[in-house]
Amino acid sequence: MKRKLLITGILTVLLFTLSACSGTVNYNTVEGSLYDENEFSASAILQMSQVLEDNILENWYVSGITPDNFDRSMIDQMDDAVRSVYNSGYRSWYTAIEDIGYTSPETLPSDISVGDVRYYINGDGILTVEANLKGTGENAHDAILEYQVDRHKVPLSLGVNVQRSLGEKMTNAGLNTLLGMGMAFFVLIIISLVISLFAILSGNGKKKPKEAAKGTAAPATAKAIDNAVAQIAQREEAQTDKEIAAVIMAAIAAYEADTGQSGGVVTGIRRSTGESLLPQMPDVVPQDGVFIRPVRKHDKRNWKKAI
Numbered sequence: 001m002k003r004k005l006l007i008t009g010i011l012t013v014l015l016f017t018l019s020a021c022s023g024t025v026n027y028n029t030v031e032g033s034l035y036d037e038n039e040f041s042a043s044a045i046l047q048m049s050q051v052l053e054d055n056i057l058e059n060w061y062v063s064g065i066t067p068d069n070f071d072r073s074m075i076d077q078m079d080d081a082v083r084s085v086y087n088s089g090y091r092s093w094y095t096a097i098e099d100i101g102y103t104s105p106e107t108l109p110s111d112i113s114v115g116d117v118r119y120y121i122n123g124d125g126i127l128t129v130e131a132n133l134k135g136t137g138e139n140a141h142d143a144i145l146e147y148q149v150d151r152h153k154v155p156l157s158l159g160v161n162v163q164r165s166l167g168e169k170m171t172n173a174g175l176n177t178l179l180g181m182g183m184a185f186f187v188l189i190i191i192s193l194v195i196s197l198f199a200i201l202s203g204n205g206k207k208k209p210k211e212a213a214k215g216t217a218a219p220a221t222a223k224a225i226d227n228a229v230a231q232i233a234q235r236e237e238a239q240t241d242k243e244i245a246a247v248i249m250a251a252i253a254a255y256e257a258d259t260g261q262s263g264g265v266v267t268g269i270r271r272s273t274g275e276s277l278l279p280q281m282p283d284v285v286p287q288d289g290v291f292i293r294p295v296r297k298h299d300k301r302n303w304k305k306a307i
Contacts, residue, residue, distance in 0.1 A: 025120050033121045035151055040127060042117070048153065049131035050114045053145060057093050058112070062105050067091040082154060089147065089158025096160045100143050101135020111136050114145070122148075126156060133160070 026032075030040045065073050070087045078086065102111050115132040122128050126148050133143040142163045148156040164172070 025122075027118055027120045030119075030121060030127060033125055033127070035121070035127055040119075042119075045119050045129055046114070046117050046131075048149075049117050049129060049145065052147065053093075053112070053114050053131070053133065054109060057090060058108050060090060061094065061097075062108065065090075067094055085155050085158055089155070089160070092158070092160045093145070096143055096162050099135075099141050099162045099164075100133055101137045101140030103137065126150070 028042055030037055060070075067087065067090060070090060071083065074083050074086070077083075097108075097112060100112050102108060104111075113134050115134045117129060117131045119127060119129040127150075128148050129146070131145040131147075133145050135141060135143070144161045144163065145159075146161065147158040150156060
């Protein structure tokens, strides 16, 4: 058991050692790669870096070429793939030259220069070069011109990274954070305003005032309706009284004509049920008919009492 654990430990150590050895980068040499050691020596790569910065990038800048008109200016001078690489690298260099120490187009060749270089073969077998750019002036920064080339010195990638101090990095990070938060709050405010405008345009903002006006007018409307109903009821009641009076007058007239008596006072009126005979009347009173009982002669002496 102990022997198995020992063998396992030894194999693990060997694996880590081989991994570490295989991940080791050998700088400033192309030995063991497909690149020619004589063509890609340290002096040749330094000269290649100086040509790239001094004779290509700076000449483009002095000639008035910008990242915006780069494709139009270079469309007939190189194929699409190479032009895309140079366009990306030139844009990176173009935006970094002021931080490096650029002052004017006339002094550009002396403002920025290539210092030492470091190169190596990466994991894909591609030559990667890191050229140190030096600037002039009090606020000048060092920068790294990093590019990759194939065995025919055709660029595969190109870019410039400005070397900033820790304080500058923290300041830039804080400014970026504040800018991001400010933009987020600004967008939220704009969205809130747009939503408020939608509510106003759709009429929802006037809903509450309408409801309040409706609530204020409700008592007046109800009162008017009650008055109208009361007036209608009064009219119907008056109409009913008139009809009843007309029926009573007709009954009295019929009674006087039948009995031959004229003049009298009505002492009682009630509605007939249709089940009894009228006193002094030979006929049966119809259902719901009206009959008068009794009718006595008018006596002038008892006029007031009769009333």
